[in-house]
Amino acid sequence: MNIQKSYNNESGKGKLYLVGTPIGNLEDMTYRAVRILQEVRWIAAEDTRQTRKLLTHFDISTRLVSYHEHNKHASGPELIRLMESGDDIALVSDAGLPAICDPGADLARLAIEAGIAVVPIPGANAALSALIMSGLPTERFLFVGFPPRDAKPMEQELATWRREAATVIGYESPHRIVKTLTRMAEVLGEEREVCLTRELTKKYEEAVRGTIRECLAYLVDHPPQGEYCFIVRGGAGDGGIPEETAWWTGLSPEEHVARYEADGLDHKEALRRAAQERGVPKRELYNLLHQG
Missing domain, CATH: 3.40.1010.10 (Tetrapyrrole methylase, N-terminal domain)
Structure with missing residues (x-):
């Protein structure tokens, strides 16, 4: 201590x-x-x-x-x-x-x-400044920094976002933002809401709000410039998928945790996320899975 x-x-x-x-x-x-x-x-x-x-x-x-x-x-x-x-x-x-x-x-x-x-x-702070101007939910958010560059780790990361109830905040370079958004569209769906911000607090500060599809179309006509902070609406919770149709509905606790592990998370993190989504203490879920 x-x-x-x-x-x-x-x-x-x-x-x-x-x-x-x-x-x-x-x-x-x-x-x-x-x-x-x-x-x-x-x-x-x-x-x-x-x-x-x-x-x-x-x-x-x-x-x-x-x-x-x-x-x-x-x-x-x-x-x-x-x-x-x-x-x-x-x-x-x-x-x-x-x-x-x-x-x-x-x-x-x-x-x-x-x-x-x-x-x-x-x-x-760029991440929180972008979040509060995004118009997306701020009650719960997850900061992910720069997404992985390689394809497989990127896909694994995005798979966890698909089931993430919180608003996701991250950074991306102007050279990679289109590729990252394209992968988001493939994994999260092109209608997921996002906000792209750049040049925060500067003369050319800009926020582009819309679906992933709309933001990709915007970047075709307006080539990326400067470092970006992206904000992605969560996949469940306020404004997202109704709780009764959450992706894990119908899965047992064991299957819920196993699905996250299949996405590449270690057991501890998979347990934490499953417990958070089910609204139960992590220790309670751990005991349930490891009893006997």
Whole structure:
């Protein structure tokens, strides 16, 4: 067990601040983020060149160090050593919140294991910004990051979305968005509702809302530009398939879990999803399947 008191630290160790930065519009930088970046001893950045532009704009002179996917195994332990000696460090990504789809999550875990406080400094986030402007249900959502590139893993991933009640949020590059939407149409059906957003918070911000078929047709006449965030309506629940006609109706609990495992999920995740859809505790379903 790990209990953190973020602002009652008597260990003498520094803190790791996870600082949100703008995803396009510099006006989205918070006063608190600027202050923290000014006060910490070090700023660990995914791309120091990109971050230096941000620091120059806000007249922040804190020393920059590099921390990214390719040097995290060497840089991470060194950053932990600095915090153990009392230095506060701010971690930033190229844009948005660090530790989401980037190696910042690994540094946060190392810090927690070392007894170092991990403090979030909230800011802009592309996924949630896209969700709230999509017009699709927000009560429950699943963030999937970038979909797999290879065909078979992609098909397995999409098969789980077909039965996912929550709204699905993900990222895709302009070079792959058409291929990804085409595969969605094949697995989810071309009439599934989606929203494609790009250039969030910038001058050319755009949201394309419609069915997968309609969005694919739009991209034929308007070639993709910029990184996309896609929002996909869930396959059941509010506005989706009525509960009485849910895909798993008529399946036994064992068959329900087995169907997810056939889609490539491990037993633990298959159990979690089946329990969620049936509205029962995971432990209850586990006991039912493994009794005797």
